[in-house]
Amino acid sequence: MECVFCEIVAGRVETDKVYESDDVLVIQDLNPVAPVHLLIFPRSHVAKLSAMDEENADLLSHVMLIAKRSAIELGLDKSGYRVVINEGAMGGQTVQHFHAHILGGRQMHWPPG
Ligand code: 5GP
Ligand code: ZN
Numbered sequence: 847m848e849c850v851f852c853e854i855v856a857g858r859v860e861t862d863k864v865y866e867s868d869d870v871l872v873i874q875d876l877n878p879v880a881p882v883h884l885l886i887f888p889r890s891h892v893a894k895l896s897a898m899d900e901e902n903a904d905l906l907s908h909v910m911l912i913a914k915r916s917a918i919e920l921g922l923d924k925s926g927y928r929v930v931i932n933e934g935a936m937g938g939q940t941v942q943h944f945h946a947h948i949l950g951g952r953q954m955h956w957p958p959g
Contacts, residue, residue, distance in 0.1 A: 851943035881951025
């Protein structure tokens with residue numbers, strides 16, 4: 847089944863890339879829900895957080911550290927920001943390729959919707 851994030855990795859779907867390493871991409875979300883809305887995902891296809899295990903520990907920490915670095919580069923570190931991973935149907939995951947959202951530039955609220 848076609849995966850849009852794998853298509854972005856392969857260069858077959860256009861996107862605004864913010865950063866790329868050998869292991870991950872950081873892109874602008876197509877439908878931003880905040881003034882800053884980035885997505886970070888591994889180049890390799892893993893469907894969701896629950897499909898990760900100890901073998902993916904380095905990749906998961908890389909995703910978090912790149913999230914932090916991206917937020918700093920966008921000047922969000924002083925105001926604050928939110929990093930979100932949606933998992934499965936009840937978690938609101940719509941793209942079945944593991945990714946983290948970075949949201950910033952407006953006040954976040956709790957509990958989330
Ligand atoms: P999820 O709901 O799975 O946590 O988040 C998926 C995100 O991917 C959504 O915020 C959605 O706007 C974004 N998205 C879906 N398709 C594309 C696409 O083709 N390009 C980009 N840049 N973002 C996408
Ligand atoms: Zn994929």
